[in-house]
Amino acid sequence: MIRSKEARRRAVYVAQILGVVGAYYLSGRLGLTRQVVVDGAVVTPLWPPTGISLAALLYLGARIWPGIALGAFLTVTAIGDAFTLSRLGIVLGNTLAPLAAYALLRRVGFRSELARLRDGICLVFLGAFAGMLISATIGSVTLMLDDKVPAGRFWLVWSSWWAGDAMGVLVVTPVLLVLSRVRWPRLSDRWPEACLLAVVVVLAGVFSTRSSLSMIYLVFPVIIWAALRFQLPGSAPCALVVSVLAITAGTDALGPFAGHTLMEIMANLTVLNGCVALTALLLGAIVAEHQNIRRETEHAVVELEALVEQLAPLPGRGRPVARYDDDPPRPGQ
Secondary structure, X not given: OHHHHHHHHHHHHHHXXXXXXXXXXXXXXXXXXXXXXXXXXXXXXXXXXXXXXXXXXXXXXXXXXXXHHHHHHHHXXXXXXXXXXXXXXXXXXXXXXXXHHHHHHHHOOOOOOOOOHHHHHHHHHHHHHHOXXXXXXXXXXXXXXXXXOOHHHHHHHHHXXXXXXHHHHHHHHHHHHHHOOOOXXXXXXXXXXXXXXXXXXXXXXXXXXXXXXXXXXXXHHHHHXXXXXXXXXXXXXXXXXHHHHHHHHHHOOOHHHOOOOHHHHHHHHHHHHHHHHHHHHHHHHHHHHHHXXXXXXXXXXXXXXXXXXXXXXXXXXXXXXXXXXXXXXXXXX
């Protein structure tokens, strides 16, 4: 019995490792379809494997790190033929960065439900902005030492690398975190509104990212609508859709991205995706936190009413008897 349990536990662990490897590699290949080359370095405006790695760590714990390392190795190997020092540094950085982000989030008591504003803020500043400094720094330094990036262009490559990894956490991780607690609503619930929101976010995203009228700001009312009505389970997928549409239009130099240099497009995509992700994440967390406070308050009121009913005297017992001065005295008074 003990051996069978141990064998089952090992089989589950191996399956989890292989699942992380597969998800990392497939998302990496998908991200590389929109790759750009910045002074010899291959970067993407959105690198999904960082978001998948952090979500896997939050779900399964730090023991899943071999899957991240193996997935990074396979993805980096698929980019080129020779496995050089710079590629080894990229694998190391892509493994350490989500581990560092996970450690920072665990230290501050992060909850993967993202039902509190502080959890959203911690994911933004510790998980995305701080944690991804490691992968960008190690990758850029090893490329420079390998003579693939000029020293004078280091900061340009570093900032592009950091932005892509950070956007992966901001856009992909919230979607994966909410998947575990999403429940299909009843047919009598807000299905028509949810379907309308899905159509509107696609139409608004396509129009705003491909129109030459520079109307990219049209996506924000849709993100706000999703956050107010459906919280993070609604706003996070909408932010992912908008980011993918923006990256597609940006790398194709369409709409508001036409006529700009590669660096200008990367900067615009970073700012847009960052603002969209922050709006969806933080506003969704605020609405969820307010709803939790309201539910807790209503529950406390119900408990208080029940306590008052228990402590209140029963009718007809313990009532004071009125006495008037002209009443005849009773015996013993």
